[in-house]
Amino acid sequence: MVTSTNGLAPAPSLHSTKPDASSATLTNAKTQSADPTSATIPKQNCSNAGSDILSSPKPPSPKSSSPPTPSKQNLHGRAFYESIGSPKFVLAPMVDQSEFAWRMLTRSFMPQGKGKGNLVAYTPMLHARLFGEGPRFRENHFLPLRTSLVDSEAAGLDSASSANNAPYLDGNPALDRPLFTQFCANDPDELLAAAKFVAPFCDAVDLNLGCPQGIAKKGHYGAFLQEDQPLIYRMINKLHLELDVPVTAKIRILNTREETLNYAKMCLDAGASILTVHGRKREAKGHKTGLADWSVIRFLREELPKETVLFANGNILSRMDVDRCLEETGADGVMSAEGNLYDPSLFAEKHVSEKGDREYWEGNDGKGGFRMDAVLRRYMDIIYTHVLEVSPPARKPLYLPSDSLDDSVLVQKEKLENEGEDEEEDSPPKKKQKLVKKKRQSRTIKKETSKNPSHIGMQPHLFKLLRPLVAKHHHIRDALARCRAGGIEAFEAVLQAVEVAVAQGIKRYADTDGKSWDEEEAEDERVKEQKLAEAIKRIAEENAKMGVVAESGKGEMDESSLEMVRICRRPWWVVQPYVRPLPSEALKKGALSLGKKDFARLVEKGQGSDDVGKVGDGEKVEVAI
Secondary structure, rough: OOOOOHHHHHHHOOOOOOOOHHHHHHHHHHHHOOOEEEEEEOOOOOOOOOOOOOOOOOOOOOOOOOOOOOOOOOOOOHHHHOEEEEEEEEOOOOOOOOOOHHHHHHHHOOOOOHHHHHHEEOOOOOEEEHHOOOOOHHHHHHHOOOOOOOOOHHHHHHHHHHHHEEOOOOOOOOOOEEEEEHHHHHHHHHHHHHHHHHHHOOOEEEEEEEEOOOHHHHHOOOHHOOHHHHHHHHHHHHHHOOOOOOOEEEEEEOOOHHHHHHHHHHHHHHHOEEEEOOOOOOOOOOOOOOOOOOOHHHHHHOOOOOOEEEEEHHHHHEEEHHHHHHHHHOOOOEEEOOOHHHHOOOOOOOOOOOOOOOEEEEOOOOOOEEEEHHHHHHHHHHHHHHHHOOOOOOOOOOOOOOOHHHHHHHHHHHHHHHHHHHHHOOOOHHHHHHHHHHHHHHHOEEEEEOOOOOOHHHHHHHHHOHHHHHHHHHHHHHHHOOOOOOOHHHHHHHHHHHHHHHHHHHHHHHHOHHHHHHHHHHHHHHHHHHHHHHHHHHHHHHHHHHHHOOOOOOOOHOOOOOOHHHHHHOOOOOOOOOOOOOOHHHHHHOOOOHHHHHHHHHOOOOOOOEEEEEEEOOOEEEEEO
C-alpha cells in the first residue's frame, strides 16, 4: 500500500492488476474502492460570489455504510484506452478554444480509414457547478442534441427517439469521437451531477487539475487543488463508482519527482483510467511558462505500473516534437494545446506535395506547410456545413502560379475590391460623406452575437491561426477585429482578403524565385535586432538605477528559443507554430519585469527560486517562475 503526500492511505490499487474483461473482476475492484477519507476530510462546496468561482466549504457528509454500486459496468484503464482505438494524438481541453468546429478542423487533417482512434479530443473546460445548475449555461457550452439538456436522466434517453433529439454537434457519433468532456470542480456531488448530463455523449469525463490561472486560485479548483489531495481522491472516486463512463484526470508536476509520483498514484488509486501529465509546475504560465520537463514524465512512466495509460503534455510545436515526446517519455499519447491553436495540422502525417496541390505550399528549400487560405477555407466550410447546416458558398479554386491570370482568385478578388473603391472615389461629395458615415456606423454599432461555442471561438482562433499574416496585412487584422460571433458574412470577407494576400505572396515568391521571401525575412531580422537592442538598453538603464551590475557579452540570448524560431519559421502565408520566448528572454526584451521581491533576491544573492534568468548582458537574477 502506497502512502499519499497527505499522509492518508489510499484505497486498494485499481491499477496494480492488469485489466480483466470480465464484469465480475471489475465489479469487485470498484466495490473495494471505498474512500477512506470521507468521514474526516471536509468537502468543498461552491458559492455564488464572483464570476464562475468555486469557494465556500460546507459540512462533511456522513460516511455511508457501503459504497454505491456502479449502474453500468465499464472498461477501465488500458482496456478502455484500447476500446477507443489507442489514440496517440490528443487535442487538449482549452477554455472556449477546443469547441466542436475546431475539433473537427483538427480531425480533418488526420488520415482517413485508419479507424476512430488516431486522435482523441477534449471539450473546453466546463464549470461543474454552473453546468449542473444552469440550463442556459449548458445550452451555451455543450450542444449534443437539437434540444436542451433539461434533465440529466432525460439526457440518457435514446437520442434517435425524435428528430429534435437527433445528434447535433458535441459528441456526434458520426463526427466527434472519441471525445472526453472536461470539468473543473471542487465538490464530488456537483461534479457527478454535471458529469451525468454529458456521459451519454462522450467516451470519458476528465477532471481538470492543471489550470494555473488566477480565477482557479480564487475559486479553489484546477492546479490549486494540489494541496487538497483527499478532495481530489473523493471527486475521482465518486465518478469512478457512479458514472456510466470512465473518469480521467489532467495534472501538473509538483516540486519533486517523488511528490509527483505519489500524486499520480493517488489519482490512479481513486479510479482514473487515464492520467495526463503536464510537465510544468503550477507557477509556469504566460511569460513565465518556460520549458516543460519531459524527464519527470519519463520517471512516472518507469515507476508506475506498465498498464497505466499516460498522456504527456508540454513543448509540442510540431509533429516532430510529437514523435520525439513519445520516444523520450514513453507515454501512450501526446497532448497539444497552444501548438494546435497556431497549427491545427500539427498531428498530420508528413504531407507529400504534388503538382497542382492548392492546399499545401512548398518552398525552394523543401520546407513548407498548409496554406493559411486553405486552412481557413476548410474551417469556414465546417462552420457552414455542420454548425449552420447550409452549403458553403461557391468559390473559385485557390491560387497557383500556373493559373491563367484571368481565372485566378487574385484577379477576381482584386476586381471586387477596386469596384468598391471606385464607387467611393467617383461619388459626389454628399454621397461620399454618406458612404463614409455608413462605414463608421457599421464599425461602431454593436450587433447581436451568437452564443454557439463554435461561433464564439472563431475570432480568437483566427487571430492565432493568421498571426504572421495579420502582422503584415493590417487591413485584414482590422477587419477581423470588427467580426462578431455569428457574423458569418464578416468572416467570409476576411477569408476573401486572406485569399488575395496569400495569392500575392505566392505570386511574388514564384516571380522572384524565392528572393522576395529572403528579402522580407532579412528585413524582419533587422527590425527584431533593433527592437532587442532598444530593450537591452532600457533594461540596462533600469538595472543601473537598482544597482545591478551587468557584465558584458550577449548572455543567454545565445542559448534561447531563437534557434527554434529559425527551425519553425515559414513564409507568412503558411500556418506555423508560435515559439514563446523563454522567461529570461522576456526579461531581456522588457515583456516581463522583475518585482520588488525578485530584486530583493538578487541583492541577497542566493535566496529564492531555483529558476535563474538573466538581466542585462550577464548578471544572473533569481526569477520566481
